[in-house]
Amino acid sequence: MSQSFDVVVIGGGPGGYIAAIRAAQLGFNTACIDEWKNDKGGPAPGGTCTNVGCIPSKALLQSSEHFEHAGHHFADHGIGLKDLSIDVAKMLGRKNTVVKQNNDGILYLFKKNKVAFFHGRGSFVKAVDGGYEIAVAGDKPETLIAKNVIVATGSNPRALPGAAFDEENILSNDGALRIPAVPKRLGVIGSGVIGLEMGSVWRRLGAEVTVLEALPTFLGAVDQQIAKEAHKAFTKQGLKIELGVKISEVKSDKKGVTVAYADAKGAVQTLAVDKLIVSIGRVANTIGLNVEAVGLKLDERGMVVVDDECRTNLPGVWAVGDVVRGPMLAHKAEEEGVAVAERIAGQHGHVNFNTIPWVIYTSPEIAWVGQTEQQLKEAGREYRAGTFPFMANGRARALGDTTGMVKMLADAKTDEILGVHIVGPFASELIAEAVVAMEFKASSEDIARICHAHPSLSEATKEAALAVDKRTLNF
Numbered sequence: 001m002s003q004s005f006d007v008v009v010i011g012g013g014p015g016g017y018i019a020a021i022r023a024a025q026l027g028f029n030t031a032c033i034d035e036w037k038n039d040k041g042g043p044a045p046g047g048t049c050t051n052v053g054c055i056p057s058k059a060l061l062q063s064s065e066h067f068e069h070a071g072h073h074f075a076d077h078g079i080g081l082k083d084l085s086i087d088v089a090k091m092l093g094r095k096n097t098v099v100k101q102n103n104d105g106i107l108y109l110f111k112k113n114k115v116a117f118f119h120g121r122g123s124f125v126k127a128v129d130g131g132y133e134i135a136v137a138g139d140k141p142e143t144l145i146a147k148n149v150i151v152a153t154g155s156n157p158r159a160l161p162g163a164a165f166d167e168e169n170i171l172s173n174d175g176a177l178r179i180p181a182v183p184k185r186l187g188v189i190g191s192g193v194i195g196l197e198m199g200s201v202w203r204r205l206g207a208e209v210t211v212l213e214a215l216p217t218f219l220g221a222v223d224q225q226i227a228k229e230a231h232k233a234f235t236k237q238g239l240k241i242e243l244g245v246k247i248s249e250v251k252s253d254k255k256g257v258t259v260a261y262a263d264a265k266g267a268v269q270t271l272a273v274d275k276l277i278v279s280i281g282r283v284a285n286t287i288g289l290n291v292e293a294v295g296l297k298l299d300e301r302g303m304v305v306v307d308d309e310c311r312t313n314l315p316g317v318w319a320v321g322d323v324v325r326g327p328m329l330a331h332k333a334e335e336e337g338v339a340v341a342e343r344i345a346g347q348h349g350h351v352n353f354n355t356i357p358w359v360i361y362t363s364p365e366i367a368w369v370g371q372t373e374q375q376l377k378e379a380g381r382e383y384r385a386g387t388f389p390f391m392a393n394g395r396a397r398a399l400g401d402t403t404g405m406v407k408m409l410a411d412a413k414t415d416e417i418l419g420v421h422i423v424g425p426f427a428s429e430l431i432a433e434a435v436v437a438m439e440f441k442a443s444s445e446d447i448a449r450i451c452h453a454h455p456s457l458s459e460a461t462k463e464a465a466l467a468v469d470k471r472t473l474n475f
């Protein structure tokens with residue numbers, strides 16, 4: 001016997017579970033299928049984000065930051081500590097608890113919103129009259145009939161050719177989040193968000209970390225003034241970053257991993273490490289979806305092809321999140337999930353790609369929204385820039401964290417804010433003001449005239465806005 005639904009979502013990551021909740025809120029009879037298993041084989045909805053991505057990485061970043069503060073900064077506050085140590089098993093256990101709280105939270109939300117949850121792999125069987133037949137393969141095989149299908153099957157880590165992940169020595173994000181003891185030497189290939197965050201965790205805990213990056217520019221997508229400031233801070237902390245390298249071979253054995261590469265000058269080098277994290281991007285995941293059965297179109301990179309509104313080539317089939325074009329970010333996946341559910345309901349769901357914030361949760365944190373100075377230059381757009389250093393911010397001084405700055409870019413004629421770039425304490429939180437401002441098409445003068453609490457880090461944003469008009473008050 002098959003069960004019929006208005007909406008069936010395949011994948012329960014941030015794109016999928018949020019789409020399912022919104023569809024149910026809109027009155028649709030909704031199901032969500034997710035195959036992720038916890039260590040006991042039970043359901044673990046939340047996808048990459050909850051299980052091996054955003055949430056566990058932030059849990060470990062928090063633990064390792066506490067350790068770093070205790071070891072290096074508490075003394076400045078007059079706090080003495082003897083015999084500081086790290087219990088990695090306990091730290092990983094705490095991280096697992098945080099993950100489970102999030103898994104359970106999603107299962108609770110499904111119940112609350114009356115979303116039918118199916119634990120197993122969902123795949124297309126065939127198109128049927130007015131919809132699609134979907135098979136669920138799992139502990140309890142099921143057949144579902146869906147009027148509308150939302151594909152939200154996410155992404156998988158990309159492996160380096162010739163260096164398959166074994167999660168013992170050569171680690172994806174999954175293995176990087178459960179290294180059982182602090183490695184003496186850790187290699188990271190790829191200086192993107194994931195590589196820098198994971199490298200930071202284990203460096204803070206005592207590993208000697210070397211990051212190898214193929215591109216000649218550090219954080220090429222980030223405003224280069226901000227990227228340079230971050231590079232300076234990371235290098236000072238002891239993170240070794242080599243740019244412009246070309247990896248030729250990765251060998252792994254019981255003793256560890258050896259990476260042979262040519263450095264930026266072309267000289268042959270070898271890096272010997274105990275563990276190697278490979279974070280060179282992610283690939284869309286449509287494994288097991290049986291797209292051929294219904295003719296769902298994929299592009300040459302394996303992503304589901306969608307239009308601006310997440311419609312696929314098939315009527316009633318939509319796709320959101322990492323499995324489609326656009327930034328691979330949890331909040332982008334969520335926004336698309338909500339918008340698609342609303343479009344199915346005949347509403348005008350909307351995602352503004354120009355105001356999606358980006359955050360790198362290193363220390364200092366890096367966050368930005370909108371265009372970088374190099375993008376504005378390339379586009380020939382006239383702009384004015386204002387920067388304000390945290391060194392001149394009272395709250396940052398009190399926190400003992402004065403690295404970095406806020407930088408604001410505004411149109412030279414209209415003064416509309418075109419981009420805000422932050423490197424420094426709590427950049428991940430500060431960026432929200434800039435996102436709101438840009439959504440409402442604020443000018444830098446608007447931010448400059450808004451009262452900001454004192455002392456607060458947000459005053460640096462106000463001062464950066466004042467700096468656009470060359471009238472900072474505290475610098």
Ligand SMILES: Cc1cc2nc3c(=O)[nH]c(=O)nc-3n(C[C@H](O)[C@H](O)[C@H](O)COP(=O)(O)OP(=O)(O)OC[C@H]3O[C@@H](n4cnc5c(N)ncnc54)[C@H](O)[C@@H]3O)c2cc1C
Nearest residue numbers: 011013014015035047048049053122154321322328329330
């Ligand atoms: C280490 C790391 C840190 C990250 N940190 C951040 C961050 O701080 N902020 C941020 O915004 N983003 C972060 N990301 C990216 C973020 O995790 C992804 O962008 C986000 O998870 C994408 O959501 P999604 O719903 O598209 O896919 P996913 O989260 O990948 O979820 C897809 C789900 O679908 C399931 N699935 C796949 N195929 C099937 C099938 N056929 N049947 C049933 N189920 C299926 C999968 O098991 C999975 O549960 C991070 C990623 C990593 C790896």
